[in-house]
Amino acid sequence: MTTLVRAADLRFAYGEGEFELFVASLHIELGQHTVVIGPSGCGKTTLAHLIAGILTPSSGQTEVCGVGISTLSDSARRAFRLDKIGMVFQQFELLGYLTALENILLPFHLAEQSPAASDFGRAQNLAERMGVAHTLQRRPEKLSQGERQRVAICRALIAKPQLVICDEPTGNLDPSAKLAAMDLLFEQVAKDGATLLMVTHDHGLLERFAQVIDMGSSR
Amino acid sequence: MKGLKLLAWRHLSYHKARTLLLIGCLALTGFLPSATTALTSAYQVNLAARGESTPFLVGAQGSRFDLTLNALYFRRAELETLSWGELSALRNDNDFVVIPLHLAHTARGYAICGTTPEYFELHNLAPQQGTPPLILGDVLLGAKVAAALDLKVGDALFSDPSELYDISKPPALKMRVCGLLPATNTPDDDAVFVSINTAWVLDGLAHGHDDTETIKPKLVLGKTDNQVVVSQALLEYREVTSENLASFHSHLDPDARPLHGAIISPAKGVDAAEWAKATTLAKTRFEQSRVLQFVSPHTVLSDLMSFVFRLKTFFDAFSGVLFLITGLLTALVLTLSAKLRSREMATLHRIGCSRSATIKLHLYELTFVALASAGLAFLGVQIAIQLLPDLVQTL
Known part of the structure; x- marks a missing residue:
């Protein structure tokens, strides 16, 4: 199998001994679904951000899609992230002044591209699959929590990223909305052939993943 | 986007x-x-346009700003008067056209400008309806006045009485609208024009009344071969009509009749050199005068x-x-x-x-x-x- 994410001797610290994260070795295969679990403050989100290139490690290497992301400049890492990685956040982080459709198409706007007709078609298709097609012209304030998270998932998937990173995506959802959102996310990620990395503290989801990284034990 | x-x-x-x-x-x-x-x-x-269209002004000594604004914009500043006779030297000079301005009265709040037809020639004003005010009691209305008062040719317009409760003062005169001026976007739009003789009637310096030969004997207080003294009870005409027009007269020496200023413009056929020489001489003469001033509106307005x-x-x-x-x-x-x-x-x-x-x-x-x-x-x-x-x- 092809390795999509590779990290070795990864070290990240801030403050004077306030927080330190060390990952000796990490491999995520292409198309593999991986979950990172662990107690609060153990560095789950930090690890996800190091893999996404949002943070840069103090030492060590991170390689995503064959690119040494930790060696790239800030602007190159941003461009790489926009192109290769889709992000889903716990608080959804939809832009309040855009409609659901415009939020889904946000990666194209940020890349200063005009979404093609096929992109609009994909957005419509994703929204239909996620059950939020009827909300496309509404602003986030008019959506329920579950609808917002599904719109956020559509945004993460719209540009067909190779890696989808979800940071506590179900933290703000009620149990039924959580299961529905996860079903749709897994289905769509599998359909796109993308690799999924999820950070969560919800142990009920673990059986769905091929690889579990327990930060509580591996730290 | x-x-x-x-x-x-x-x-x-x-x-x-x-x-x-x-x-x-x-x-x-x-x-x-x-x-x-x-x-x-x-x-x-x-x-500048208004100033340049008015070559020179003559008025009584005083504020040159008041004289200019009054003569060009019909602002009702208190101006000292000069007499018609004081302009005789200029009137007799063939290089000049002297256009008298009488600016003491109003009609329904609008300034009445008593002048002569040369004023309209100078400012290229031709009535779009009717005629200039050539006959005593006729008024030519500026465009805004006509619109505001909704008057047309043939309508009547009363002058504002100068003293409402003093019967010794001239009463309001009923005047006939003889013409309407087109809109010019100048102060002329806000003015009521009458002949200079009509302005003197408004002053009370000329009047009309019944013939002394036909009035009631008790109104005649005294009579000599060339003068008749009549009672104050003899009513003056308050309207100029074709029937009473001939009876209007003045007891005042024509040269003593008052003006508030006069526009001095070049006579026809006077070339630029002649005009410059004539006005330089006139300015010099007026600089020495203690009663009159000779001003260039353009200079005053520039100041x-x-x-x-x-x-x-x-x-x-x-x-x-x-x-x-x-x-x-x-x-x-x-x-x-x-x-x-x-x-x-x-x-x-x-x-x-x-x-x-x-x-x-x-x-x-x-x-x-x-x-x-x-x-x-x-x-x-x-x-x-x-x-x-x-x-x-x-x-």
Whole structure:
């Protein structure tokens, strides 16, 4: 199998001994679904951000899609992230002044591209699959929590990223909305052939993943 | 619209009230100095045009500004009078046309200008309806007066009585509208023109009444071969009609009849050199006069404009301060907005938005606001310019 994410001797610290994260070795295969679990403050989100290139490690290497992301400049890492990685956040982080459709198409706007007709078609298709097609012209304030998270998932998937990173995506959802959102996310990620990395503290989801990284034990 | 421009536009549209307030403040800051400059320029052009169309003015000694504004704009400043006879030297000079101006009375609040037909020739004023006021009791109305009072040729217009409760003063005279002037966007639009003789009737210096041969004997107090003394009870005519026109007369020496000024213009056939020489001589003569003054309206109005421009300099300084304050407040609003949007920016950063794209996003928003403000200010200035003819007249 092809390795999509590779990290070795990864070290990240801030403050004077306030927080330190060390990952000796990490491999995520292409198309593999991986979950990172662990107690609060153990560095789950930090690890996800190091893999996404949002943070840069103090030492060590991170390689995503064959690119040494930790060696790239800030602007190159941003461009790489926009192109290769889709992000889903716990608080959804939809832009309040855009409609659901415009939020889904946000990666194209940020890349200063005009979404093609096929992109609009994909957005419509994703929204239909996620059950939020009827909300496309509404602003986030008019959506329920579950609808917002599904719109956020559509945004993460719209540009067909190779890696989808979800940071506590179900933290703000009620149990039924959580299961529905996860079903749709897994289905769509599998359909796109993308690799999924999820950070969560919800142990009920673990059986769905091929690889579990327990930060509580591996730290 | 696409990309970051779309995001910038959506953000501004979403925060409509804040955006409109910002645009309004910036537009006002741009509008005020621009409109003042446009207004001052139009005022200057208007003053200069009126000044240049009136070569020289003669009036009694006093304020040259009062004389000029009264003679050109019919402002009712208290002016000392000069007599018709005092202009005899100029009237007898073949280089000059002397146009008398009598400006003491009003009709329903509008200034009455007693003058001669040469005034209309000088200002190229031809009635669009009717005739100039050639007959005693006739009035020619400026366009705005006719519109405001809804008068047409043949209608009557009463002069305003100078003293309502003093029966020794001349009563209101019923005058006939003989013509209407077209709109000229000059002070002539706001004036009522009568013949100089009608102005003297309004003064009470000329009057009409029943023939002393036919009045009741008890109204005749005394009689000699060449003079009849009649009682004050003999009523003067309050209207000039074709029947009583011939009875109007004056007991005053024609040279003693008062004027408030006179326009001096070149006679036909006088060339520039002759005109320059004649006016230089006249100026020299009047410089030595203790009772009359000879002024160039163009010079007087230029002096007046220099005062206006001095005031404008102060206004420009205030506008500069206003601009600075608005700039600082705008910077404050943008800084606070950036702080409020820090979470949004963090999200964009995590998704992969570049720093340059973030800066562009802010710059697009600023550009939209600046363009809208400039457009609004430009529109305001255009509207002000459209209204300027009226506004300048009002000033």
